[in-house]
Amino acid sequence: MVEFKLPDVGEGMHEGEIVKVLVRTGESVQQDQPLLEVQTDKVNAELSAPVTGIIRDIFIAEGEIVEVGTTLLVIDAGTEVEVKTETKHPEKVVNPDKTVHFTPARADHRRSLATPYVRQLAREMKLDIELVTGTGAAGRVTEEDLRQFANRLQKSAPAKFPTSATGNERLLEASTAAIETEPIVQSKTGTATRAATSSQGGIERLPLKGIRKKIAEHMVKSVTIIPHVTSVDELEMDQLRALRETLRPHAEKRNIKLTFLPFFIKALVIALKEFPTLNASIDERTNEILLKRFYHIGIATDTPEGLIVPVIKDADHKSIFQLAEEIDQLARLAREGKLTMEHITGGTFTISNVGPIGGLQATPIINHPEVAIISLHKMEKRWVVREDEGVIRWMMNLSLSFDHRLIDGVTAVRFTNRIKELLEDPNLLFAEMV
């Protein structure tokens, strides 16, 4: 039997992520045949079989992070062979840049595998078991997995955002805030912890619950995973205002309330088609980029319950008037609390329109797993310089937050430039009409 351990494939690395397991138990392998792909912060390396034999046991699963020296699998070489590890071509980089896969978004969300006891333990530890990678048979989440997950969370809590994407971010997904602050009163499985804190004078304690709690969780997850960068630009809105004034009576005839938002959506969709990485998501589990060839635009809507994001499906197939109608309808449902799951899921990009309320610029938080978000701010008359003369124009700021793992600053600015171009001269929207 040969125990195959994770070697140090880079200089002084301590851990690597198992990106791919290329063999199964029971399979026979030739010496030098590739067994696994690991990724470290420096390289992606292929590990190959040190001996010819049969794979007896595989102890790791794809997506798992393992330390150097951990036994990954056992090969039965027929005779007792000295335990040794070996790597072929540790310097061979399989996948140096990120490959872009044209895979549609997958919806396979199966319940993770775990025994009832482990589930209970996860609840006690305030961990979302669905986020934990199982190392047990067939990917079952074990007690040990939970502890390791919790350890990593604790370690990463004070850390800054990672600058490069390794897929480890999913480990940060659970709400670290919750772990830090929420007291665990009593335990069912015997792992007793902190006691409840008492309330203090002058401070009202309200439970964080319902939609607010969901928003809180989602936001924490978003900022924890995504390295946000925000860029701000300003648009001249005079032409668009004029166009809207021309179209408004026509809309009214059809009982449609025409706001600026449908125009923004139109321009956005055109730009998204030209900059596909902005209409994408990252599958942290498989480390794939999913470019979406459909344009479902979420519109962040203020409701009495909090922020909700109904989604306009296939915005690229809808006319300005159709968009206006749908926005109106969705906003109404949102305010009445009548949105269904169908209405609020499946978005590929989000617009937050805070303009009507005010504000100059912001750092909108990306609606994970999307990779960018735009917020539109107050439209106001400002002094601007045109052809060396100070003039008054209707101006509006636009803030774009983007996921720096996937999108570079240059791309982001080009993207907003394109939107700017389309909105400052809305005639161009016609040129792009399909």
Place this chain on the structure above:
Amino acid sequence: MVVGEVAVETDVVVIGGGPGGYAAAIRLGQLGKSVVLIEKEVLGGVCLNRGCIPSKALIHTAGEYHKLNRLNKLGIQLPTGKATFHMPSWQTWKSSVVAQLNKGIDYLCQANGVTVVKGTATFLSSDRIGVETGGDFETYKCKQAIIATGSRPFIPSFLKTDGEYILDSTDMLALDDVPETLAIIGGGYIGMELGMAFAKLGSQVTIIEASERILPQTAAHLSQEVLKQAKQLGMTVKIATKVEKAEVANGRVTLVCTSEKNGSESITAHKTLVTIGRVPNTGELGLAQAGVEMDERGYIPVTSTGSTNKAHIYAIGDVTPGPALAHRAAKQGIVAAEVIAGLPSSVDSPFVPYVIFTEPQIAGVGMTRDEAELQGYKVKAATFPYRANGRALAIDEGEGFAEVIVDQESHLLLGMHIVGADASNLIGEGVLALELAARVEDVALTMHPHPTLSEVWLEAAEAVLGHAIHIVNKSK
């Protein structure tokens, strides 16, 4: 409301002493909460007093009685003359069983410091509950409340039960004699269970079911086995048939039914049992005063912790949407109690097993084949018949089969279903296997004792893998 009323203060009030309510109250007691359990009738609820226990007592009796006819085949000669059944004696025995269990619950409540109050509860506000106790009115003030008032039979207005000719399941289980002819409206599990029991005790039974088959909640190939047996017991089963009218005259009930196949027809019987569903007991609870929301059918929607839209008011059991089953009620009750006591509990399992005490019994957990396919699984499934199991033949129970459904890719168990003798006990293995996220190999590689019925699981699991020993495996 009485001005200046004196309210008794307690941590938690539990309304309703059925399997949900009493389990919650006992657990709260264990966790050191002060608890008042309010029950307007007797502890144990529908399950103990009018449902699971009495019906299974009857079904068991009917089974024993029916078996007498088959003993001849086994070489047992009974004295000449026919065995007879005396229902009043059965009632006495049943009452003693129920009474013993009632006492047990009462004792457990006491031992855990639960105060049991007899009376009808209504919410006066979100933290005050009024109780009418035979002329008196008491008020309880609580930090949390659990609603566990259960359900009652649904009886449409044109079928008014009268306790004598047109009966609900409660009346049926209180009868003092076996009706000569019995019509049952509704071929769901309660109708089929009671119908088969009475058929075994000698009634001429006609089942009238509106949908296309009996036991419409289970997979068709499972209910098929029950239909076969129903016919052998001499029962008449009318499917896709609707009852339009019921009339009582000359000591008989006449039901006017219509079906596409037979047009209009009438069925006359000495008694008619109506079992076409149940409705939650939420109407008279003053939920509006408490601010607790119901859905349009009167059920109280809850989260996985049992919490209603009012965070400190919980609802469990038959008053919540979902299958009306005693074990679900008990689980929800325990979870609600633990959540109230600050434990991080949750009803988070999709595995709610079901058992049906028909002839043969049906039981299952997890997805049926169709459900799994609908969920997008590539399914592998196999069945193993009772007639290939030694123990089944040795106890003269060769009808039925066990079915195992797995995900083709991972071999994870998705569902286990069984129809046949003792299915109700055998499903325990399935529930545990699914909860432990077992693969089909886990069952196949587990040594099962021989000769037992439990080996049907072993062999069905092996059959999925293509190597069952006692049947010819289908080539793949």
